Amino acid sequence: MSVAVAPVRAIRPTTAVNRQTARSRWSRAVYNLIAVAIFIASVFPVYWMISSSFLPTNKVRAATPTFFPGADFTLRNYHSAIFDQARAQFWPALQNSLKVTLLTLVVTLAIAFLASVAIGRFLFRGRKTFIIAILVVQMIPGEAMMLTYFRLIDGVHGLNTIWGLGVIYIATVLPFTIWTLRGFVTAVPKELEHAAMIDGCSRGGAFWRITFPLLAPGLVATGIFAFIQAWNEFVMALIIMSRPAAMTLPVWLRTFQQATQASDWGGLMAGSTLIAIPIVIFFLFVQGRMTGGLVSGAVKG
């Protein structure tokens, strides 16, 4: 569009500028309108989930949907989702989810940290092979391996145990975590470590005092990824944790759906909200840290 404007500007600058500001004001309005539309499209399902979860059944199953709970607001769906004895139990599922997620998070970060330092800081024989391996492994679809995993975990009596499921999650998340952390390791300039060594630090001391603190954003970012993966995963959990006492939250939600023949949407929305909201809040809270400008500013600052 500016092609037409450019030659005009040379002759009569004032009108051209006026026209351009008018046009840019107009396009700004259009852009803002689209932005709001994108926001609504992204947020509406989340809003709808929460809103429906606070509605009584007669309002959920109504010809005209209720867009805002208002006077009909009720916590009954949550009460029955959490306390109803006929359903799979919420608290054990919550505990299982927390345990498996924590196990995955801690073990993955520890192992991935060591490996990422190895491939990010050293040159050694087999480095390239290892890098190719962790890239290729990420392309192997876990779904294709489900039955193999089941037999493997069954073979070591790991069915319905936290570590049985955790071990699979660790293997799933590990390659990506190593690869991402490696990026953070190489982004910390070695000059920083060298400077510390010149100032009298040992090599190990320089690493722990200088490089390790700078890796914190990387550990947070990859930790979030591991957390989300383990918290949300449900296909492996479905196979490995079939016993009611061993269920994780997503499996809990699914039994719920089958038991009610998908008709109790209010209860289903309450269950979904219970699972989704912690992770969504967590995600919004930490996402600013994920990109972490800390490392890039280290040398200049």
Next chain:
Amino acid sequence: MSTIPIVAPGQSREESTTLPGGPRRRRPNFFPHALLTPALIVLLVLVGWPVVKLVITSFQHFGREQAFGKPATWAGFQNYTKVLTDQSFWQMLERSFAFMAVAVFVTMVLGTLVALLMQRLSRGMRNLVSVGLLLAWAMPALTSVIVWGWMFDTDYGVINYLLTKVTGHNWVGHQWLLNPVSFFVVLGVILVWQGVPFIAFTMYAGLSQIDGEITEAAQIDGASGWQRFWLIHVPHVKQVILVLVVLSVIWDLRVFAQVYALQGIGGIAEKTSTLGVWIYQKGSATGDYGLSAAAAVIMVIMMLAISFTYVRQTIEEDDQ
């Protein structure tokens, strides 16, 4: 991750095994190998061994009895020929690829448009869009399927209600999941809704790295917005686009949880199964694990072939 500069070129990385300023010592260093050992053990036991097991099973007659300990007999390539001559396999494959192609195209186009829009927004509006996208992105796959399933509900779903309002035609009672085509429309909506944020954020990061002066210079030289996009933006983010397309292709081909959960809400499994679900059903429903394993091996090979360019490019980047 492409925004993180790759700091160490080969030689300077090599220096790290020596002391700064000191003489270069050329002795084998086992320290990095020690650091790698835990990761290697996990990967060998939990990825390497299952893959080997999978390949072995794919060459065996392996049914329910074998799963309970009866020794399996060798089948040669029988499982493979059975899969490759199975009509439902080819139908499923066609379905999976067609769905993937449409889903990837729509996600990429929308994601890029959102990224371009974000560049033109004020800070406040950009944050608004970011928060919205993050919310969609953070939703667990299972809950998003259930929520969308509720929104597309036959009798009480908000979508049928709104469509009735807007079109004037009565949509209430329309069963979205029963017809395979509209089942995939719903599935596509869910995947696009969750997939756009990642594409948009990554493209936005890629586009932000383009020097503003280049675009300005082109503008002064008379390049239209369209020309600037194709001649300046696209070549600059070509690598980013390539990686995003490959990743999206892989994700949308191996989509499992969403299809599986949506089939749980409604939908005919035989007509709506994609790659992963088909393999799972062959294994668990019919108990023919050998056949299922053969299909899984075929799937793994396909994924590796598709990701070949991605892996090669990533390694080249690492070498720079």
